[in-house]
Amino acid sequence: xxxxxxxxxxxxxxxxxxxxxxxxxxxxxxxxxxxxxxxxxxxxxxxxxxxxxxxxxxxxxxxxxxxxxxxxxxxxxxxxxxxxxxxxxxxxxxxxxxxxxxxxxxxxxxxxxxxxxxxxxxxxxxxxxxxxxxxxxxxxxxxxxxxxxxxxxxxxxxxxxxxxxxxxxxxxxxxxxxxxx
Amino acid sequence: xxxxxxxxxxxxxxxxxxxxxxxxxxxxxxxxxxxxxxxxxxxxxxxxxxxxxxxxxxxxxxxxxxxxxxxxxxxxxxxxxxxxxxxxxxxxxxxxxxxxxxxxxxxxxxxxxxxxxxxxxxxxxxxxxxxxxxxxxxxxxxxxxxxxxxxxxxxxxxxxxxxxxxxxxxxxxxxxxxxxxxxxxxxxxxxxxxxxxxxxxxxxxxxxxxxxx
Amino acid sequence: xxxxxxxxxxxxxxxxxxxxxxxxxxxxxxxxxxxxxxxxxxxxxxxxxxxxxxxxxxxxxxxxxxxxxxxxxxxxxxxxxxxxxxxxxxxxxxxxxxxxxxxxxxxxxxxxxxxxxxxxxxxxxxxxxxxxxxxxxxxxxxxxxxxxxxxxxxxxxxxxxxxxxxxxxxxxxxxxxxxxxxxxxxxxxxxxxxxx
Numbered sequence: 245x246x247x248x249x250x251x252x253x254x255x256x257x258x259x260x261x262x263x264x265x266x267x268x269x270x271x272x273x274x275x276x277x278x279x280x281x282x283x284x285x286x287x288x289x290x291x292x293x294x295x296x297x298x299x300x301x302x303x304x305x306x307x308x309x310x311x312x313x314x315x316x317x318x319x320x321x322x323x324x325x326x327x328x329x330x331x332x333x334x335x336x337x338x339x340x341x342x343x344x345x346x347x348x349x350x351x352x353x354x355x356x357x358x359x360x361x362x363x364x365x366x367x368x369x370x371x372x373x374x375x376x377x378x379x380x381x382x383x384x385x386x387x388x389x390x391x392x393x394x395x396x397x398x399x400x401x402x403x404x405x406x407x408x409x410x411x412x413x414x415x416x417x418x419x420x421x422x423x424x425x
Numbered sequence: 426x427x428x429x430x431x432x433x434x435x436x437x438x439x440x441x442x443x444x445x446x447x448x449x450x451x452x453x454x455x456x457x458x459x460x461x462x463x464x465x466x467x468x469x470x471x472x473x474x475x476x477x478x479x480x481x482x483x484x485x486x487x488x489x490x491x492x493x494x495x496x497x498x499x500x501x502x503x504x505x506x507x508x509x510x511x512x513x514x515x516x517x518x519x520x521x522x523x524x525x526x527x528x529x530x531x532x533x534x535x536x537x538x539x540x541x542x543x544x545x546x547x548x549x550x551x552x553x554x555x556x557x558x559x560x561x562x563x564x565x566x567x568x569x570x571x572x573x574x575x576x577x578x579x580x581x582x583x584x585x586x587x588x589x590x591x592x593x594x595x596x597x598x599x600x601x602x603x604x605x606x607x608x609x610x611x612x613x614x615x616x617x618x619x620x621x622x623x624x625x626x627x628x629x630x631x632x633x634x635x636x637x638x
Numbered sequence: 639x640x641x642x643x644x645x646x647x648x649x650x651x652x653x654x655x656x657x658x659x660x661x662x663x664x665x666x667x668x669x670x671x672x673x674x675x676x677x678x679x680x681x682x683x684x685x686x687x688x689x690x691x692x693x694x695x696x697x698x699x700x701x702x703x704x705x706x707x708x709x710x711x712x713x714x715x716x717x718x719x720x721x722x723x724x725x726x727x728x729x730x731x732x733x734x735x736x737x738x739x740x741x742x743x744x745x746x747x748x749x750x751x752x753x754x755x756x757x758x759x760x761x762x763x764x765x766x767x768x769x770x771x772x773x774x775x776x777x778x779x780x781x782x783x784x785x786x787x788x789x790x791x792x793x794x795x796x797x798x799x800x801x802x803x804x805x806x807x808x809x810x811x812x813x814x815x816x817x818x819x820x821x822x823x824x825x826x827x828x829x830x831x832x833x834x
Binding site: 262263265266269270273274277278281282287290291294295298299302303361362365369381384385391394395398399400401402412415416419420 | 647649650653654656657658659660661662663664667668670671672674675676678679754756757801802803804805
Binding site: 482483486487489490491492493494496500503504507524525526527529530533536537538558559562563565566568569570591598599 | 793
């Protein structure tokens with residue numbers, strides 16, 4: 245029995261082999277954790293959202309219409325979890341932004357430029373509107389096509405393109421401000 | 426599930442008549458599309474409707490529509506419940522002989538704001554042997570295009586009383602829609618086009634007097 | 639499509655490269671997820687086991703003659719429900735159209751002009767509002783015109799076009815239904831039996 249396809253693992257879990265679900269966790273955990281990190285900005289919230297997504301997926305596994313595309317189905321659940329988590333934890337975001345000055349001072353004193361550049365990117369991403377951040381990450385980090393993005397978010401393709409465009413404009417603006425100093 | 430119980434389930438499944446296995450497919454679809462809480466609430470409404478001898482397929486369809494459009498559970502339950510109420514009112518107004526399609530069309534018209542007394546007047550005006558499904562659908566459409574409810578009712582009842590066929594009503598609806606798209610006032614468009622239908626109707630060879638079928 | 643990468647330039651690509659760096663959750667993440675999942679599975683087993691026990695535990699029952707009939711009827715009902723659980727639920731459905739035999743349906747053409755769409759389908763109460771139903775997927779005929787001809791049962795139906803799996807669009811050429819329940823407008827179609 246080939247247990248390596250998502251559909252085969254899902255079938256085993258639905259038949260009662262709970263431990264097989266661990267294979268799906270291992271398969272998707274890193275990539276989807278990266279998405280949650282970019283959306284939520286901190287490790288704790290990202291792990292909580294991802295764990296919640298896996299748990300919900302397990303609970304409703306028998307309702308996954310297309311087990312071959314379990315990954316996309318799980319991703320939709322995660323996108324929603326991140327939206328809810330983002331709304332609840334907005335005060336954490338403000339905490340992150342308020343550290344901006346300290347970080348900028350730190351980067352001047354410690355010219356590890358690659359690290360500083362990454363921190364600038366993270367800050368800029370955090371300052372995007374959530375819907376623009378989501379669209380940008382799905383397009384440029386997760387490399388989804390617009391159809392897949394629409395399926396994951398429930399948003400129409402033209403709205404998504406607009407959000408990506410605005411996110412790109414905003415990121416260029418914020419990051420060129422930094423480098424023109 | 427053990428192999429033996431799977432075999433037992435398989436044997437039971439084979440014993441189910443074909444029509445019911447199609448219903449089982451529909452049940453699985455509802456099972457797969459609604460969360461348990463919503464499913465239980467929808468089932469309760471459907472059970473009540475069945476006891477009241479109302480059609481249940483429209484209620485299931487409404488739940489499936491809500492699931493397809495990613496609506497939340499309470500919203501789906503509220504919509505199904507509202508439809509059940511409207512189906513009940515439709516049956517009271519149209520009588521026990523009304524078809525499922527007529528009941529659905531009447532429920533939809535009520536949902537759009539048509540008072541039940543106007544539906545009763547339409548039923549009477551159309552005559553006992555004429556289905557009112559299409560007239561009700563046209564009434565609903567007019568309201569959806571901002572023809573005031575009273576005007577939409579009056580216009581459609583007048584057409585039904587005047588013996589307009591379903592084909593006349595279909596053409597009437599299309600013409601009103603095009604007029605409104607071109608900028609006409611919805612009420613004026615509906616009344617003008619209705620007059621046109623009645624005029625053509627009295628000039629048509631072999632036209633029966635109003636109220637006869 | 640060519641405008642997929644319209645917003646690409648060097649800066650954006652550099653940002654994306656950084657963000658694509660791998661991230662890993664903590665080492666015990668998998669263990670925490672599986673602990674949670676095992677807990678759910680255990681709770682489900684307890685629930686099923688509890689119900690089964692309640693049904694099958696031997697009990698002493700004092701039977702009075704007039705109760706015997708009631709008990710027999712109740713047992714029969716239970717056996718029917720347990721053995722036909724899905725069937726009982728299925729009866730409630732009272733059929734999405736169980737049969738589309740030609741005498742009970744008509745072939746209807748659905749047309750939508752949508753030049754920017756990548757996919758168009760028809761979903762309605764005649765196909766369980768399933769936008770993925772294979773018989774209701776429109777084909778692009780050129781010039782932005784999408785169409786599909788499919789069987790629709792006799793009766794009054796509500797439906798909508800679904801564009802790119804996400805946008806619900808009423809048929810501009812059909813009567814409207816005010817369906818504000820789920821935030822979209824549907825279309826109506828009345829299908830009459832074929833006149834022979």
